[in-house]
Amino acid sequence: MSARRIFARPARFAAIAPYVWMLLFFLVPFGFVLKISLSQTAIAQPPYEPVFDLTAGWGALKAAFAALSVDNFRLLVSDDIYVFAYVRSLTVAVTATALLLLIGYPVAYGMARLPTRWQAVAMVLVIVPFWTSFLIRIYAWINILQHDGLLNQILLALHLVSQPVVWLSTDSAMYIGIVYSYLPFMILPLYATLAKMEPVLEEAASDLGAPPWQVFWLVTFPLSLPGVGAGVLLCFIPIVGEFVIPDLLAGSNSLMIGQTLWLEFFTNKDWPVASAAAIVLLVVLLVPLLLYERLQKRQLEQGR
Amino acid sequence: MRKVSRLSRFNVASLALGLAFLYLPILILVIYSFNASRLVTVWGGWSLRWYHEFFGDRAMIEAAWMSLRVAVSSATIATLLGTLAAVALSRGEQFHGRTLFSGMLYAPLVMPEVIAGLSLLLLFVALNAERGFWTVTIAHTTLTMCFVAVVVQSRLGSLDRSLEEAAMDLGCNPVRAFLSVTLPLIAPAIVAGWMLAFTLSLDDLVIASFTTGPGSATLPIRIYSEVRLGVKPEINAICTLVIALIAVVIVIASLASKLSSSRGESAAPL
Numbered sequence: 001m002s003a004r005r006i007f008a009r010p011a012r013f014a015a016i017a018p019y020v021w022m023l024l025f026f027l028v029p030f031g032f033v034l035k036i037s038l039s040q041t042a043i044a045q046p047p048y049e050p051v052f053d054l055t056a057g058w059g060a061l062k063a064a065f066a067a068l069s070v071d072n073f074r075l076l077v078s079d080d081i082y083v084f085a086y087v088r089s090l091t092v093a094v095t096a097t098a099l100l101l102l103i104g105y106p107v108a109y110g111m112a113r114l115p116t117r118w119q120a121v122a123m124v125l126v127i128v129p130f131w132t133s134f135l136i137r138i139y140a141w142i143n144i145l146q147h148d149g150l151l152n153q154i155l156l157a158l159h160l161v162s163q164p165v166v167w168l169s170t171d172s173a174m175y176i177g178i179v180y181s182y183l184p185f186m187i188l189p190l191y192a193t194l195a196k197m198e199p200v201l202e203e204a205a206s207d208l209g210a211p212p213w214q215v216f217w218l219v220t221f222p223l224s225l226p227g228v229g230a231g232v233l234l235c236f237i238p239i240v241g242e243f244v245i246p247d248l249l250a251g252s253n254s255l256m257i258g259q260t261l262w263l264e265f266f267t268n269k270d271w272p273v274a275s276a277a278a279i280v281l282l283v284v285l286l287v288p289l290l291l292y293e294r295l296q297k298r299q300l301e302q303g304r
Numbered sequence: 305m306r307k308v309s310r311l312s313r314f315n316v317a318s319l320a321l322g323l324a325f326l327y328l329p330i331l332i333l334v335i336y337s338f339n340a341s342r343l344v345t346v347w348g349g350w351s352l353r354w355y356h357e358f359f360g361d362r363a364m365i366e367a368a369w370m371s372l373r374v375a376v377s378s379a380t381i382a383t384l385l386g387t388l389a390a391v392a393l394s395r396g397e398q399f400h401g402r403t404l405f406s407g408m409l410y411a412p413l414v415m416p417e418v419i420a421g422l423s424l425l426l427l428f429v430a431l432n433a434e435r436g437f438w439t440v441t442i443a444h445t446t447l448t449m450c451f452v453a454v455v456v457q458s459r460l461g462s463l464d465r466s467l468e469e470a471a472m473d474l475g476c477n478p479v480r481a482f483l484s485v486t487l488p489l490i491a492p493a494i495v496a497g498w499m500l501a502f503t504l505s506l507d508d509l510v511i512a513s514f515t516t517g518p519g520s521a522t523l524p525i526r527i528y529s530e531v532r533l534g535v536k537p538e539i540n541a542i543c544t545l546v547i548a549l550i551a552v553v554i555v556i557a558s559l560a561s562k563l564s565s566s567r568g569e570s571a572a573p574l
Contacts, residue, residue, distance in 0.1 A: 010478045012399045015392030018385040018449065019401070022408040025446040029423035032430055107322035110315035122319065124558065129326045131500070132550055133507040135524050136543040139531050140329035143336065146535060150332060183326060234414060241416020243510055248531060258418045265422065265514075275426065278419045289411060296410045300457050301393070 030282075037072055037275035072276035082260060082277065086284065089257040092246070093239040096178040100235050101228065103179060104186035108227075109220075111187070112194035119195065123188075130184040138177050138248050145173050145249075174250035178239060186231040193227030194220075230299075233292040237285055257281055334547065337540035354541035364526055364542065371506055371523040374437065378444035379501035385445070386452025386501070387494055391482070393453070394460040412450045420447060421514030428515060435517030443515040444505040451504060452497035459493035460486075495560040499553045506546065 076082045111122045129137065144150045145167035152164040167173050201223070205215045221228075243258035250256075255263070257277060265274040337355075341348025358364055389409055392399070412420060424443045425435075433439055463486070471481035509524040516522065523546070530539055 010482070011391050011395035012397075013392075014388040015396060015399060015405060018389035018392070018409075018453070019405055021385055021446070021449070022405070025424065025427070025442060026408050026412065026420075029427040032426040033419075033423045036426055103322070103325075106314070106318035110311075110319035110322070113311050113315050114319075122323075125323055126326070128554060129330070131503050131554055132330065132547055133503075133524070133543070135507065135509050135527055135531070136333070136546060137329065139527070139535075139539060139543060140333040142531065143333055143535055143540070144329055180325070180329065183322070187322070237414040238416055241418050243416075243418055244528075258416060261418050261422070271426070274422060278422050281416065282419060285416070289414065292414055293407055293410050296413070296454075297406055300454065300461060301406075 033275045033278055036272055037279050038069060039272050040069060040071070072272045073280070075273060076276055076280055081255075082257075085255050085257040085260045086280070088254055089240045089242075090284070092174070092178075092242075092256060093236050096175055096182070096239050097232055097236045099175060099179050100182055100186040101232065104183055104190055104231065105228075107183075108187045108190035108194055111191045112197070123191065126184050126187050126191075134181060135244060137181055138245055141173070141177055141180060142168065142248065145176070168249065169251040171250060174246050177245040177249040178242065181245060182235045182239065185234045189230035189234060190224065190227040193224045193230075197223050226295075229291075230295055233288055233295065237288050237292060240285060241281055330547065333540055334544045337537065337544040339537060339540075342537065354537045355545075357538045358541050358545070361538070363521075364523070364538075367521050367523045367526040368542075370437065370520055374440050374444060374512075374522060375502045375505040378441045378448060378505045379498050381441070381445045382449035382501040383452050383494060383498040386449035386497055387456050387490075389449065389453040390456035390460055391486075394457050409450050409453050412447050413454065417508070417510035418514075421511040424511070425514040435515060436520040439515045439517070440512050440520075440522065443511050444501075444508060447508070447511060448501035448504050451500050452494075455497040455500060456490060456493045459490050463489055492560040496557045499557040499560075503550050503553060506550070 107126075111119060111126070114122055142149075147164055147166070147168070149167070151167060152161075155161045155165065156163075197220070201219055202215050205219045206212070210218065241258045242256060243262055246256045247259055247262070258281075261274050261277045261281070264270045264277065338350050338352070339347055340351035340353060389405075393402075393406055393409070396402075421443070424439075424446070428435055428439050467485050467489070468481050471485045472478065476484065507524065508522075509528050512522045513525055513528075516525065523542070527539060527542060530536060
């Protein structure tokens with residue numbers, strides 16, 4: 001009997017503790033979100049009408065089922081604020097992901113072409129900002145983008161503008177913030193596929209007479225598609241639900257869904273509507289999430 | 305015909321610009337934390353004034369202490385659970401609910417934080433748990449153990465299985481083989497996983513905002529409420545201290561992964 005198989009049983013036991021933890025603190029909570037999204041708003045603490053009371057017996061449970069309301073979801077569909085918020089979230093995420101790909105690809109490509117020794121250094125340099133605080137990185141940009149911040153000082157000194165430009169509370173500030181925060185997530189998977197690519201393929205294409213842009217479009221880019229997919233998903237999914245960056249850098253006249261959810265929850269104390277918004281967000285992200293899961297699984301469990 | 309250098313001028317330029325883009329903002333923030341002037345944009349000479357201000361700010365210190373405690377405890381629990389999960393996934397072959405298990409582990413890596421925060425809060429409210437240190441710790445553990453699991457799992461995947469098999473051929477039982485062969489080999493990844501969990505917890509604003517209770521704000525929550533009011537040099541000082549702390553953590557983590565690569569194994573990806 002192979003040692004591999006003997007190992008499998010105790011290894012399976014290792015799953016018990018993390019499995020129970022994730023069921024309890026990851027999966028079960030979604031049940032509560034669903035439940036509360038179907039309940040009525042109440043001015044109470046906690047601010048919703050209880051839906052199920054498992055201790056109340058079967059009859060009460062049936063009555064509770066009858067009382068479930070989809071009002072919150074109806075509100076989400078009929079109220080323009082929410083519809084706009086979802087549309088805006090998706091637009092921002094698509095635009096930002098495209099920008100990230102456009103900026104991240106050349107950097108990853110440059111990294112992959114460095115001598116091997118320098119590649120490791122470059123990789124560390126790209127990872128380090130990922131370790132530093134998200135909030136701090138956004139704050140750093142507020143410093144730069146504010147009315148008399150460094151960017152305006154430089155632009156004025158170079159006589160590129162005659163008076164300070166308003167950067168904060170604009171979409172450009174938000175895109176700068178998003179691109180800045182998510183760039184490592186785009187570069188790393190791109191670099192991973194580009195570094196594995198055989199340079200011989202590109203050389204062969206150019207030896208056969210293809211101009212550089214054709215080598216890129218017909219050889220390099222198609223071969224790097226798995227990395228492009230990973231990078232795009234890794235950025236797109238969290239950006240759709242992003243809260244901090246639009247809240248601190250964008251204007252307040254059009255909100256992303258993460259912001260409306262936050263507002264409903266913390267300011268309006270309307271937990272049922274916030275829960276319904278979370279459920280809809282989850283449904284919107286279901287397909288990209290499943291794609292990401294498959295990718296991650298293939299990557300981590302290859303050779304099984 | 306082989307080109308002498310594969311690195312074109314375009315490659316060098318995009319690399320340099322990319323790295324400058326990543327580092328300049330942080331560098332500027334750090335420099336201005338030593339600015340003597342109250343105006344964030346006017347340079348008034350070097351000074352430690354804002355650091356003094358921070359250490360005199362009780363509310364900030366309390367929040368920082370809370371964040372550190374949460375980060376250490378959640379990272380420790382997360383490392384334990386994440387390592388177990390990684391072992392189960394990479395050595396456990398097939399078991400019941402494996403797909404669900406890996407699904408639950410990979411989803412939080414990209415799941416928007418507002419969803420995770422809201423759902424955990426609703427659970428805590430339903431359980432009637434008092435919100436504060438423990439609820440934030442549990443929430444951060446849930447998120448960060450997934451990162452630990454991925455880091456450790458990719459290390460386990462790159463290990464040579466014949467080492468474990470050899471130990472068992474020589475009479476070790478599986479647990480003993482794991483403890484004396486596998487564990488020392490994946491130790492650097494476990495250390496790196498702990499560090500990652502620690503910094504992620506220290507950094508988190510959204511999930512902590514949902515799951516904490518009144519009177520127990522974490523450092524990011526405090527920083528966030530100050531930042532909303534505008535730029536303050538004291539915040540630059542606090543941010544610089546956090547960056548310094550994280551830098552120390554990164555150095556330790558990279559030393560740990562150096563240790564692992566000197567053993568002839570490739571380092572974990574993070």
